[in-house]
Amino acid sequence: MLAAAHESGAAVALLSGGTDLVPALRSGERVADAVVALRRVLELRVRGAGADSLTIGAGVTYADLVGWSLSPGLARAARVVGSVQIRNTGTVGGALGSVRPAGDLLTYLTAADAEVLTASPRGTRWRPLGQFLAEGVEADGLVTAVRLARPGGPQVHVKIGGRQAAYPAIVSCAVVVDRVRHRVACAIGGVGRLPARMGGAESFAVDEVDWTTGTIPVQAARRFGDLVVEAVAGISPVLPVGPGESADYRCHAAGVLASRALARCLHPQATRATQPATTTELATDAQPGTARPSDPTAGPGAAGRGGGS
Amino acid sequence: MRHGIGQSVRRPDGPAKVNGAFRYAGDLRVPGMLHGRTLRSPHPRARIVRIDTAAARRLPGVAAVVTAADVPGVATYGLIVADQPVFAAAEARYAGEPVAAVAAIDAATARRALAAIEVDYEPLPAGTDPTRVLDPDAPALHPTGNLYREIDIRHGGIWADGPVAVEDTYRVGMQDQAFLAPEAALVIPAADGGVDLMVATQWLHSDREQVAACLGLPEELVRLTLAGVGGAFGGREDITLQIHGALLARSAQAPIRIAYDRVESFLGHPPRPPARMWFRHTATRAGELVSVRARLVFDGGAYTSSSPAVLANAVTHAAGPYRVAHARLHGVAVRTNNPPCGAMRGFGVPQVTIGHEAQMDRLADALGLDPVELRVRNAVRPGDVLPTGQVLAGPLPARELLHLVAARPLPPPPAAGSELSLPGGLPAGADVRRVRRGIGYALGYKNLLFSEGMDDSAMARVRLDLDEDGSPRVRVHSACAEVGQGFVTVAGQIARTELGVEQVVLAPADTSVGSAGSTSASRQTWMSGGAVRGACVAVADRLLARVARAAGLPARVVEMPRHSLRIVAGEIVGAEAGLRIGLADALSHGPVEAEFTFHHRRTTALDAAGQGDPHVAFAAAAHRAVVDVDLDLGLVRVVSMALAQDCGTVLNPLALRGQVEGGTAQGLGLAVMEELVTDGGRVVNPTFHDYLLPTAADVPELDFVAVTEPQPDAPYGVKGVGETPTCTATPAIVAAIRAAVGRDLRSVPVRPRDLVDLSPSGAVGPAPSGADGPAAGGATPR
Numbered sequence A: 001m002l003a004a005a006h007e008s009g010a011a012v013a014l015l016s017g018g019t020d021l022v023p024a025l026r027s028g029e030r031v032a033d034a035v036v037a038l039r040r041v042l043e044l045r046v047r048g049a050g051a052d053s054l055t056i057g058a059g060v061t062y063a064d065l066v067g068w069s070l071s072p073g074l075a076r077a078a079r080v081v082g083s084v085q086i087r088n089t090g091t092v093g094g095a096l097g098s099v100r101p102a103g104d105l106l107t108y109l110t111a112a113d114a115e116v117l118t119a120s121p122r123g124t125r126w127r128p129l130g131q132f133l134a135e136g137v138e139a140d141g142l143v144t145a146v147r148l149a150r151p152g153g154p155q156v157h158v159k160i161g162g163r164q165a166a167y168p169a170i171v172s173c174a175v176v177v178d179r180v181r182h183r184v185a186c187a188i189g190g191v192g193r194l195p196a197r198m199g200g201a202e203s204f205a206v207d208e209v210d211w212t213t214g215t216i217p218v219q220a221a222r223r224f225g226d227l228v229v230e231a232v233a234g235i236s237p238v239l240p241v242g243p244g245e246s247a248d249y250r251c252h253a254a255g256v257l258a259s260r261a262l263a264r265c266l267h268p269q270a271t272r273a274t275q276p277a278t279t280t281e282l283a284t285d286a287q288p289g290t291a292r293p294s295d296p297t298a299g300p301g302a303a304g305r306g307g308g309s
Numbered sequence B: 001m002r003h004g005i006g007q008s009v010r011r012p013d014g015p016a017k018v019n020g021a022f023r024y025a026g027d028l029r030v031p032g033m034l035h036g037r038t039l040r041s042p043h044p045r046a047r048i049v050r051i052d053t054a055a056a057r058r059l060p061g062v063a064a065v066v067t068a069a070d071v072p073g074v075a076t077y078g079l080i081v082a083d084q085p086v087f088a089a090a091e092a093r094y095a096g097e098p099v100a101a102v103a104a105i106d107a108a109t110a111r112r113a114l115a116a117i118e119v120d121y122e123p124l125p126a127g128t129d130p131t132r133v134l135d136p137d138a139p140a141l142h143p144t145g146n147l148y149r150e151i152d153i154r155h156g157g158i159w160a161d162g163p164v165a166v167e168d169t170y171r172v173g174m175q176d177q178a179f180l181a182p183e184a185a186l187v188i189p190a191a192d193g194g195v196d197l198m199v200a201t202q203w204l205h206s207d208r209e210q211v212a213a214c215l216g217l218p219e220e221l222v223r224l225t226l227a228g229v230g231g232a233f234g235g236r237e238d239i240t241l242q243i244h245g246a247l248l249a250r251s252a253q254a255p256i257r258i259a260y261d262r263v264e265s266f267l268g269h270p271p272r273p274p275a276r277m278w279f280r281h282t283a284t285r286a287g288e289l290v291s292v293r294a295r296l297v298f299d300g301g302a303y304t305s306s307s308p309a310v311l312a313n314a315v316t317h318a319a320g321p322y323r324v325a326h327a328r329l330h331g332v333a334v335r336t337n338n339p340p341c342g343a344m345r346g347f348g349v350p351q352v353t354i355g356h357e358a359q360m361d362r363l364a365d366a367l368g369l370d371p372v373e374l375r376v377r378n379a380v381r382p383g384d385v386l387p388t389g390q391v392l393a394g395p396l397p398a399r400e401l402l403h404l405v406a407a408r409p410l411p412p413p414p415a416a417g418s419e420l421s422l423p424g425g426l427p428a429g430a431d432v433r434r435v436r437r438g439i440g441y442a443l444g445y446k447n448l449l450f451s452e453g454m455d456d457s458a459m460a461r462v463r464l465d466l467d468e469d470g471s472p473r474v475r476v477h478s479a480c481a482e483v484g485q486g487f488v489t490v491a492g493q494i495a496r497t498e499l500g501v502e503q504v505v506l507a508p509a510d511t512s513v514g515s516a517g518s519t520s521a522s523r524q525t526w527m528s529g530g531a532v533r534g535a536c537v538a539v540a541d542r543l544l545a546r547v548a549r550a551a552g553l554p555a556r557v558v559e560m561p562r563h564s565l566r567i568v569a570g571e572i573v574g575a576e577a578g579l580r581i582g583l584a585d586a587l588s589h590g591p592v593e594a595e596f597t598f599h600h601r602r603t604t605a606l607d608a609a610g611q612g613d614p615h616v617a618f619a620a621a622a623h624r625a626v627v628d629v630d631l632d633l634g635l636v637r638v639v640s641m642a643l644a645q646d647c648g649t650v651l652n653p654l655a656l657r658g659q660v661e662g663g664t665a666q667g668l669g670l671a672v673m674e675e676l677v678t679d680g681g682r683v684v685n686p687t688f689h690d691y692l693l694p695t696a697a698d699v700p701e702l703d704f705v706a707v708t709e710p711q712p713d714a715p716y717g718v719k720g721v722g723e724t725p726t727c728t729a730t731p732a733i734v735a736a737i738r739a740a741v742g743r744d745l746r747s748v749p750v751r752p753r754d755l756v757d758l759s760p761s762g763a764v765g766p767a768p769s770g771a772d773g774p775a776a777g778g779a780t781p782r
């Protein structure tokens, strides 16, 4: 049907939750001769788990993901999207269709090395997220699913908005740790046109982690934040800043968020043992049993810029 | 009396507003109506070389296209000075200025028609820096020049300074009223050559005067009815789409619906003027204020709007509610090519309250005094002479307010476990150990009603008759614009109390009754409330006189019937005359009607030295704010707000609470997020995505205490209550943030980037320790 519409030369818009598309159509920012609603395509609304991977249909909503225990990082990213109305209607496919530079899901999926399944009259194909974002979806195609590896360790997603209430991110950060394969992945959204991976900081962290305990020294978590600030400062082109914002604040905040996110994943060990013996778990935020709500690294470091003492 | 004054009567339109049934101006439709839309200049300043509307007129479905050439009457309008063109003709002076309007069969066709209008602009260098437009070499942005008004208040004898001084410059951004229901009107051409408008406005009669002048019609032929208003806050005091809609309706000879979308709403009405303010305060070492100097620059934007009156408020309130022997308060309101600015809740006072309260905190620091103690020591009392020479009359319990608010219980400290309650909310993942708490206070006062010799009277008409079932009924007719402030309950409460009749209907507000004046300046409960009360008293007098005459009572009773007869619970009772007659019986001889016009006491203009008796009365408020700040991210959460306010007699406690909560929320918005940002004169964030408003998650519950000393010259002793809390909420929050982060804050709204150290050296080690900021502009004890 998409193909038929496409061949007819008509401008076709795919409609999932409509949270981005409907306002765009209304303001005239987008025009469409036809709208194809995907809501009733039930195949798109399933999510599933294989031995190594998780597959999420394009029609799965944020609300569907919020409580998903198999992917706590994804659940957390979904939880902090918009308001409850947006979470109830907004979808994974829509997030990949809109490609908002600070989209929460996009930042998380970037850190999680996700792959995207698209379908067109020529068949289906899997592409790494980065390639998908570079090439886009074919004019007669659509996104049908996303696939990611089953979590192999703690994952954290944090962001900053413009107010206390739900708000799209100004800066977002996802950290995904794989304790089995000894990997640390960090993505920052909201600075460049697309979320960016922090390769240098990631390899630094990999070397600093004590993989047997899954911990990292306090200083290393701070340094991680500083490396993120440096990497983010080099991103180009940068997104234009919104009113009241500044580019250097965004870089600074990215470092603070990254340092805190890493610290939450890798329960940092102070060189002088100041760690309290017991801390409460924050199961929603990371892999159960690995995250702590409070840890010394969340303090200064990149995070220490301008902080008091 | 049930539902009389003093009771928490609920709004009659409350349920409809909550369940979506209420008809706002934008919901009005009639069969056959056309859709109006406005074309706006994209340039902050440009010569208009040519406008060609031929192509737009030829489009199928387009019924009318109007430009400056089609304005039959006066080409300009304005609240104080008529300098704003209905449409820009030779020169456009701000980005967003209307250039043409079209009417078409639907909104999409209207939009296409706008695109088909050809306008050749020749951009001119725009004057967008308010501190430069008065430079000798600055070009005149308008034939009348770049100065709207200058006020220079000199107070005190031979100048003296105290030994401790603080001075600094502050900046306040442009806050928008951001009411939720955008501007809308339905305009219908009438068979008599006139025009009927149903419009959401704050002042029907002022609209009528301006619409009639521009249409070249006698005022009787321009009839306005208030349509459902969804918020105003000053933003509907100026004309926006009224004249455009009327021109289109007359040109197309068809009903026009004209309604703004969000972007157009931001561009269409004048927001609160941004301000740059320099202050210098001096005090004795014991903490007695000796002198205050202020220099204010208010950016009025491209046209006058309310700027002269806003400036008068700002300058006369610049020293705050404090006794000061010497004051030199100077201010200018200037013309720029920024959007025209005008009236918004607080009307010039919020800006200066931010300035003088920041100064009081710094003075307290310099003196080593507690900030509340310093304010208590210096707060004005009735009988004190204000910098204008006006003697402060009436109650103004400033010190009591400070004591009350400081004694409110404090919230528990920030706690781990609930991210929702930490700065940044759920997603930011604030670290509770990096969260610092701050507490701040602000005291302020605000004038009530119109100032400087204005006789802004209010008229109301009241009729007492019997309904279809033969029960007594009061009908109140007033042109008072209900914009959410609560006249719809108060008018009924007054009528019930005065006439002892429970059934009160409020006639639609329209121009078939005399002017009620503007719903602004905290004035309607006092002014239109006074008019309703006066009319009710006159109705009672007439009815009682009629009853006395019919009962054959002596002439002295007929002349002064209230002395012998009273209306009690549906009956007219005259104890000494032995008379008792049901109200329904008394009214069976016909209805009774009366009109009353209420005037407040006369004030005077300011003379050349800024001296006079400019303000009718004042009301004060004191806020205490408690905030948490994430020191690394600069994110702020307002944890608690306490307010003690000087309210006069409370007519409706529930409505009072609504006003002070709303006022506090709007002040919170200005403190931490609300700013319409311009870049070279262009508004860059005219959407609710980029112009953020506080939501329920951002505004803590308000801990509120009312002080209820009656205002002697006001009906029932009321005071206006809606504006005062807006003036003090912002500086209290800014003070609390300053206390949390230990830096002086000179720009409002305060942004996260202002609270963290972004310098490269900021990466190493913690910076400020809670001591004062840099020496530049800091406290300078001598």
Ligand SMILES: Cc1cc2nc3c(=O)[nH]c(=O)nc-3n(C[C@H](O)[C@H](O)[C@H](O)COP(=O)(O)OP(=O)(O)OC[C@H]3O[C@@H](n4cnc5c(N)ncnc54)[C@H](O)[C@@H]3O)c2cc1C
Residues within 6 Å of the ligand: A013, A014, A015, A016, A017, A018, A019, A020, A021, A022, A038, A058, A080, A081, A082, A083, A086, A089, A090, A091, A092, A093, A094, A095, A096, A097, A098, A100, A102, A103, A104, A105, A137, A141, A142, A143, A144, A166, A167, A168, A169
């Ligand atoms: C008030 C508000 C708050 C928001 N807050 C956040 C937030 O906090 N964080 C955040 O990340 N986002 C936020 N958003 C953005 C939005 O909700 C998300 O981007 C959402 O995922 C879009 O999904 P949707 O299903 O509504 O997409 P739609 O609006 O239906 O579609 C979006 C785009 O994707 C295309 N599309 C839809 N489905 C497919 C498909 N299967 N294949 C290919 N293309 C497709 C559409 O044609 C369209 O171009 C917010 C939006 C609003 C209105």
